Amino acid sequence: MKLRRHGIAPRAGRNNARLALATDLPASVLADFTGTSISNATRWTEYARRDWLDYIESRTQI
Template sequence: MKLRRHGIAPLASRNSARLALATDLPASVLADFTGTSISNSTRWTGYAKRDWLDYIASRVDP
């Protein structure tokens, strides 16, 4: 309530922050970091349109 009285929209700010994190983190890390489910984090990384296949491939190859 206090934030809204000062013109700050907490939901919009939280969603913007989560979207920014989703562009830089894989879904599994985002889920751990934000305390949300992996399905929720996967949805956010989908919104960010980030492809992590290169990252996964680099972790598998020695």
């Protein structure tokens, strides 16, 4: 409420931050980091259109 009184839209900023994180993190990490469900995090990664198969492959080779 306080931010809106000053003309700042917190939802838009929060959504932009989640979208930015979704481009850099796989859904499982995004869900843990933001405290959301895996299905919600999966939707955000789909919005970002990032394929995480390369990430998974690199993690299994360690």
